[in-house]
Amino acid sequence: MSTDTLLDLSHVSVTFDGFRxxxxxxxxxxxxEMRAIVGPNGAGKTTMMDIxxxxxxxxxGVVRFHDHDLTxxxxxxxxxxxxxxxxxxxxxxxxxxxxxxxxxxxxGLRSPFALLFARKTNExxxxxxxxxxxIRLGSSADDLAGGLSHGQKQWxxxxxxxxxxxxxxxxxxxxxxxxxxxxxxxxDLLREINQTRSVVVVEHDMEFVRALNVKVTVLHExxxxxxxxxxxxxxxxxxxxxxxxx
Amino acid sequence: xxxxxxxxxxxxxxxVIVVALTAVLAIGSLLPASSxxxxxxxxxxxAGKYLAYxxxxxxxxxxxxxxxxxxxxxxxxxxxxxYAMGMYLVREIGARGVxxxxxxxxxxxxxxxxxxxxxxxxxxxxxxxxxxxxxxxxALAALFGWLAFRSRVxxxxxxxxxxxxxxxxxxxxxxxxxxxxxxxxxxxFKDILGFDLHSPxxxxxxxxxxxxxxxxxxxxxxxxxxxxxxxLLIAVRDAESRTRFLGYRPEQVKLLVWVFSAMxxxxxxxxxxxxxxxxxxxxxxxxxxxxxxxxxxxxGRGTLSGAVLGAVLVNLGKTxxxxxxxxxxxxxxxxLFMATTLFLPQGLMGLRQRFTPVRPSExxxxxxxxxxxxx
Numbered sequence: 001m002s003t004d005t006l007l008d009l010s011h012v013s014v015t016f017d018g019f020r021x022x023x024x025x026x027x028x029x030x031x032x033e034m035r036a037i038v039g040p041n042g043a044g045k046t047t048m049m050d051i052x053x054x055x056x057x058x059x060x061g062v063v064r065f066h067d068h069d070l071t072x073x074x075x076x077x078x079x080x081x082x083x084x085x086x087x088x089x090x091x092x093x094x095x096x097x098x099x100x101x102x103x104x105x106x107x108g109l110r111s112p113f114a115l116l117f118a119r120k121t122n123e124x125x126x127x128x129x130x131x132x133x134x135i136r137l138g139s140s141a142d143d144l145a146g147g148l149s150h151g152q153k154q155w156x157x158x159x160x161x162x163x164x165x166x167x168x169x170x171x172x173x174x175x176x177x178x179x180x181x182x183x184x185x186x187x188d189l190l191r192e193i194n195q196t197r198s199v200v201v202v203e204h205d206m207e208f209v210r211a212l213n214v215k216v217t218v219l220h221e222x223x224x225x226x227x228x229x230x231x232x233x234x235x236x237x238x239x240x241x242x243x244x245x246x
Numbered sequence: 247x248x249x250x251x252x253x254x255x256x257x258x259x260x261x262v263i264v265v266a267l268t269a270v271l272a273i274g275s276l277l278p279a280s281s282x283x284x285x286x287x288x289x290x291x292x293a294g295k296y297l298a299y300x301x302x303x304x305x306x307x308x309x310x311x312x313x314x315x316x317x318x319x320x321x322x323x324x325x326x327x328x329y330a331m332g333m334y335l336v337r338e339i340g341a342r343g344v345x346x347x348x349x350x351x352x353x354x355x356x357x358x359x360x361x362x363x364x365x366x367x368x369x370x371x372x373x374x375x376x377x378x379x380x381x382x383x384x385a386l387a388a389l390f391g392w393l394a395f396r397s398r399v400x401x402x403x404x405x406x407x408x409x410x411x412x413x414x415x416x417x418x419x420x421x422x423x424x425x426x427x428x429x430x431x432x433x434x435f436k437d438i439l440g441f442d443l444h445s446p447x448x449x450x451x452x453x454x455x456x457x458x459x460x461x462x463x464x465x466x467x468x469x470x471x472x473x474x475x476x477x478l479l480i481a482v483r484d485a486e487s488r489t490r491f492l493g494y495r496p497e498q499v500k501l502l503v504w505v506f507s508a509m510x511x512x513x514x515x516x517x518x519x520x521x522x523x524x525x526x527x528x529x530x531x532x533x534x535x536x537x538x539x540x541x542x543x544x545x546g547r548g549t550l551s552g553a554v555l556g557a558v559l560v561n562l563g564k565t566x567x568x569x570x571x572x573x574x575x576x577x578x579x580x581x582l583f584m585a586t587t588l589f590l591p592q593g594l595m596g597l598r599q600r601f602t603p604v605r606p607s608e609x610x611x612x613x614x615x616x617x618x619x620x621x
Contacts, residue, residue, distance in 0.1 A: 053491060055487075074490075075487075075490040075491055076490050076493050076494060076495050079490070079491050079492055079493035080493040084491070085491045087488075091485050091487075091488045092485075092488075093477075093480065093481040093484055093485055093488070094484060094485075095480050095483075095484055096477055096480060096481065100477050103474065103477065104474075104477055104478055104481055104489075104492065104494075105492055109474075110493050110494055110495075111498075112475060112478070112495075112498045112499045112502045113502070115473070115474045115475040115478055116470070116473065116475045116502075117473075118473065118474045118475075120474075160492070164492060164493065
């Protein structure tokens, strides 16, 4: 276990009602890295995200982020450490405007009492304008998020993730339900984000994974089956067997 | 139901209207009885009661409309505030009670108690009563909310335990040994700070004070929900778990608004007791809390003004209806609630929006299922 890793899962297992969702999983991520996680349904991709973000507590194993043991922290504490998460189903605050969604995401005030007396600073307004530009939603800034298209909601959620200024972004199936053009734009956006932050992407769409052009980890039955470039893993006989049936 | 971040903007206008209308009533009640436009004391008492109920409705709207907590026990905080004020008013009677005992309220003499229980200490001072009126309901709300929100109890389960809370308090206050007058409650009040409670001047003054307090509560609530905290409150209501992954602690957010709301309800209860002249354990009845939810639904959830409007109109309807067909009122109330749900899901405040042209950017989506975020 090297000490310069950003995120380190070692020998993590979790069981739900007798079902081993994660089975002795070990995985490391270097600072600045982008990693794609693929695997068939039920491979444990989302459960892995749940464990990293504190939603699920593992039965055994250690999850380290910088120098923190994440298994001892809850979701808000982990989010404040600098891990942002985008859900499979876009989850934005539909009754608030795009701008207000971004405002709430901005790194900074988190205590309810402080928020009672908070006024938007010029610096915050600038950060929001920058985010709007990055996620290409400038013209919808004052529309309610509930009225956005599916793809726009995905981008808004990515924008909210960026507003948190996390060191690590966990992105769960970002292109599900997107058009081909949107998928490629999203790949560009993630690569742009990866210039300053580490990213873990879970995705089924192989065209999209190819476009990302990063190291791929294949999960199967809760543990790592193969790791390498997309070409390496897709030629791995064990991966072919898992994907094409036995 | 509509509860956009824009729809509470009219709260300050409502505050002005409440104060102005009440001023007219209060002045009208002080005209000589010979005047054709003299307002009868009966109307003043009713108006005071409606304003007190409007405080309760406002409290319910804060937690239900903005935090998605469907409270079915808010009358508990209202009644506790009422009892705190009632204790002071009972002590003010002094030796003018039936038994002429200057130290003990009548019901304690009747129960052959020799001295005041410790928890009545200081109740003869209005400042102490005012502090108790705020602190006791706030402390109960804080304890209850901390336990419930920390354990992530929400939705119908939370609604049921709020019912249990108010029901348990009702049973406790019914006990003679509990020290608050048993099923008779506290009544026969004479004066407040030396002002005769039956004088038209005191009554007009109390009514106007109620309007000012309600207006203040409306403005404070508007401030609470109008800023960044209010945005977060709506975010917690619609997608609680998402706020957690942004680094917020939704249980703290809910606790803050819950305690604030309990204090608004408690002030409403105190104003009620002063003007209606009695508080008894019936105020804790679960049905009262449910009625308060109906007022808010009729007026328009998540609008603040709608809560006030709903409380006044439904209670005005109740006053008229019960004079005319007393046994039918509950059916009428049920029909009203069903009709609102079916035909006016945004309440009366929704009507205003329906008849004003809306720009596309102001179209508000439905409140998403409050359960959705906690799954």
